[in-house]
Amino acid sequence: MKKPILFAGAWLVAAGCLASTGNAPVVVSGTVADEASKAGLLARLREVYGAERVVDQVAVGMVATPANWDSYVQRLVGPNLKMITRGQLKVDGNAVSLRGDVANEVQRQRIASDIATSLNPTYTVNNGLRVVASEQSLLDAALADRIIEFESGKATLTESGMGILDQMSAVLLKLKNKKVEVIGHTDNSGSRASNLSLSQARAEAVKVYVVTKGIDPESIAVSGEGPDRPVADNRAPEGRARNRRIEFKVAQ
Known part of the structure; x- marks a missing residue:
């Protein structure tokens, strides 16, 4: 479950799920100095995440805040926080700390830049975001643009194809039965109908193989696209070889 959390305070504590997906709540709690500060923060959160x-x-209670504190806190609540999962943003007076998971270093730097430009130099920021591969x-790193090979015109895996699938199976096991689609593709040699059938059969063969490695068959869907989605020029032998491929796509 995704649980990015926002904390704000000089005794305001706001906590909740700030992920961009799903309908998990953003729970805002704690104490602010006045009704205007409370209304402004809630309005900003509702603008970004939906009421x-x-x-x-x-x-609302007796708390002291730095000058323009509520304005700075509102500026911190930006759309890029939606990229954080299992996270926490805490603002205690002029001390800001951020933790959670992002998909890549570009996202981490973008969020850090947003926070830095939202604050004045009197604020300190502890960026604890970590990059966690999606x-x-x-799956993409494990496949590494390699071609899972089959015997010519057949849905029979070669030894090299099985070797790659051994590595893919190890990654699929780490995904803990996350739904994944195996998609077969061919070049444009022969009829479209026969290529559609062959691509489907090859995707099925991949599923059968990874299931023997401990993958739950219910977690794997298969489809065949035939020659309809080339990634290279079919006029050249090397292009046709690249088009005869298997893709792994995590279900959204």
């Missing part, structure tokens, strides 16, 4: 996701548990990137 239906924001749960108000904010109190499920799709793990």
Whole structure:
């Protein structure tokens, strides 16, 4: 479950799920100095995440805040926070700390830049975001643009093809039965109908093989695209070889 969390405070604590997907709530709690600060923060959260996701548990009380504190906190709540999963943003006076997971270093730097430009120099920022490879990137890295080979015109895996699938199976096991589609492709040699049938059969053969390695068959869907989605020029032998491929796609 994705649980990015926002904390803000000089005794405001706002906590909740700030992920871009799903309908998990953004729970805002703690204490702010006045009703205007509370209203401004809630309005910003509702603007970014939708009113239906924001749960108000904010109190108004006797707390001291730095000058323009509520304005700076509102500026911190930007759309790029949606890229964080299992995270936490905490603002305690003029001390800001951020933790959670992002998919790549570009996202981490983008969020860090957003925060830095939102604040004045009196604020300190502790960026604890970590880069965690996405499920799709793990599959892509394991396949590494290699071609899973079959015997010519057949759905029979070669030894080299099985070797690659051994590595793919190890990654699929790490995904803990995440739904993955195996997609077969061919070049344009022969009829489209025969190529569609061959690509489907090859995708099925891949599924059968990875299931023997411990993958749950219910987690693997298969399809065959035949020659319809080439990635290279079919007029050249090397292009046709690249088009005869298997793809692994994590279900969205």
